[in-house]
Amino acid sequence: MSLETRLRSVGKEARRTQAAPVGDPVLDTHEKTIFEKLIGTQAFWVTMALLIICVVMSIREPVFATEDNFFNITRNFAFIGVMALGMTPVIITGGIDLSVGSVMGLVAIVCGLVLLKQPIPWMPDWWNDATWTHSWWMALALGLLAGVIVGLINGVLIAYVGLPPFVVTLGMLSIARAVAVVLSGNRMLYDFRPDQAPKFKIIGGGQNLGLDQLFGADFPFRLSNPFLILVVLTITLGIVLRMTGWGRHIFAIGGNEQAANLTGVPVKRVKVQAYVICSLSAALAAILSVGWSGSANNSLGQSYELLAIASAVIGGANLMGGEGGAYAAFIGSALIFVIRNSLLMAGVDSNWQGLFVGSFIILAVVLERIRGKRRE
C-alpha cells in the first residue's frame, strides 16, 4: 500500500470516528453532588475523626468536656492553626516554609525588646528615651514588619533567584533563630513596661475579642482571642482561595507552574506574596503567644514548623502542590491538639506525643495516595 492510499484510509477512519459520539467512555460524566464532593475530601474525614475522639473522650474523661478545657485546647491549637493557615498558600504553590518556627522566636524577641522596661544598650538614645518607640502598637507593628521582611527575603530568593524553597527556608530557620538569640542577648524578656505591656498582652491573652467589655454584656461563652482570630482568618483565607484571582493563581502555580507562566499569571510576584503571608502568619502567632504567656523567649516556636506543616497536610494539603484549603489547615491543627490533650488526659507519657503526631502525618499522606490512585 502506498503512503498516499494509507493516508486516504486514515482520513476515512478519521471521518468515521467523527460521526460516532466523541465522549470518552471511560470518563464518568455525571456531575458530583455536593455530598459526594464532601466525602471525597480529607478534611471531612479528619473532622469525623475529631468528632469521634471528642465523643469518646467526653464519655471517658469528665474533665474533657468542660468549658475550661475547651477554652484551653482551642487557644493552644490557635497558634499552630494561624501558622498552618499561612503555610497553606505556600504548600499549594508546591513550596514549603521551614522558617516559620524561627520567625516566631525572632518576632517574639522584637516585640519583647520594644516593650522592655530597661533601655537597650545598642539602640540610639533617642529611641530609648522616647515613649512612642515603646508603645504596644510599636511592638505590634515592628513584630509584623519583622515577619514581612523575612517573608520577602524567602520569597525573592525562591521566586526571583530560583533557589529551592526547602534550602532557602532551612537557611532562614537557622538565621532567624540566630538573630533572635543575638538580639535578646540569650535572655528571656519578661520585665515589660507596666503602662504598655498589658495593652499588648490583651491581644493574645484576652477573650471574646474584648467585645463583652465593649458592649458591657456578659457573653454566654468564653473563647480566647487567638482562637477567634484563627476562626476569622480561616474564613478569610477560605474566601480568598476560592473567590479571588490570586487564590486561583496560587492553585495554578501548584498545578503547573510553567503553564501558569505561559498564560500570563504573574508567577514570581504571587509566590513572593505567598511567602510573605506565611511569615506574617508566623509573626501574628508569635504576637499572640507573647501576649498569652507574658514573656518573650528566643526559643519560642522551636519545631513548630513541623506542626504547622503537619496540620496543613493532615487536613488535606498536598506537599506536591496544587491542593489544600483553609478549613484543612484549621481542622488539621485541631486534630493534632485534641490528640495531644487526649493523650495527656489518658495519662500517656507526653514524650510519646511526637510518635502520634508523626504517625498521623504519614497516615495522612498514605490516605492522599489512596485517594489519588482511585481518582486516576
Next chain:
Amino acid sequence: MAVLELQGISKHFGAIQALIDVDVGLERGEVLGLMGDNGAGKSTLVKVIAGNFPPNGGEIRIDGEVAHFHRPVEAREKGIEVVYQDLALCNNLTAAANVFLGREIKRSIGPIRWLNHGAMYKRAGELFGELKSETRPRHLVRQMSGGQRQAVAIARTRLSNAKIVLMDEPTAAISVRQVAEVLDLIRRLRDSGIAVVLISHRMPDVFAVCDRVVVLRRGRKVADKAIKASSPEEVTGLITGAIHVA
C-alpha cells in the same frame, strides 16, 4: 491581505543559526503546515511569532503593520494565540478555570474584585459547544482524555479575538480517535476565519487539514507550496534532504 507576514526572519543562539532568512505569509482562514526534522527550527519560528524571543533579523507584519514583540502578552494583544506542545494546562483545576487562567472574569464592588464562577462556567461551556467538544466546564483536567485537553487548550485561544492560532504538535501522544477530534477542532477554527499554523511530525495530519505546507531544514525554508501540489513522499524527501529544494 496577509494576516501574518514574516520577512527574512533570522534567529541565532550564540553560534547556532536556528533560523536563516525565513519568509512566510499566512492568509485569513488558511491552515499552514509547518514541517521539519527535529532541530530544523519549527519551534523557534513559532516562538518568534509568539513573542517568546525577538528575532535577530527580519520583520514580522500583522495585517500589514510591523510588530515588535518582547513578551508573549504583546503578541496575544495583537491576536496571536498559542497552543503549546504540552498544552500548558493545570491538572488540578477545572476546564473552565484553565480556559480563563490569567484572564478570569470578575465582578466588583468598588475596589473589591472577586471571581465570577458562574459566568466563566457558562462562557467555557459555550466555547466547548462551538468546538463541538464533549468537554464539561466543571470537570477537572486531570480526569480528561487527550482530545478533551486539546479542546480546553484550543478554547482558550477563542477567548480573545484571535486572528492567528499557532499549534505546536497538538496531535503528538494522543490516540488515533482523539487525533480526529483535534483535526476537527482545527477545521472549525479555519471555518471561523482564523489562520492556523500547525506544527506536526505526523504527515497524515498535515495532509488532512492543511492548505499549504512549509518545510524547514536546518533553519532554512526549503519548500512552500499548496498541499494539493505536493505529496507526502515529496515532503518526506524535503525534510530529510533527499530532495534539495522544491
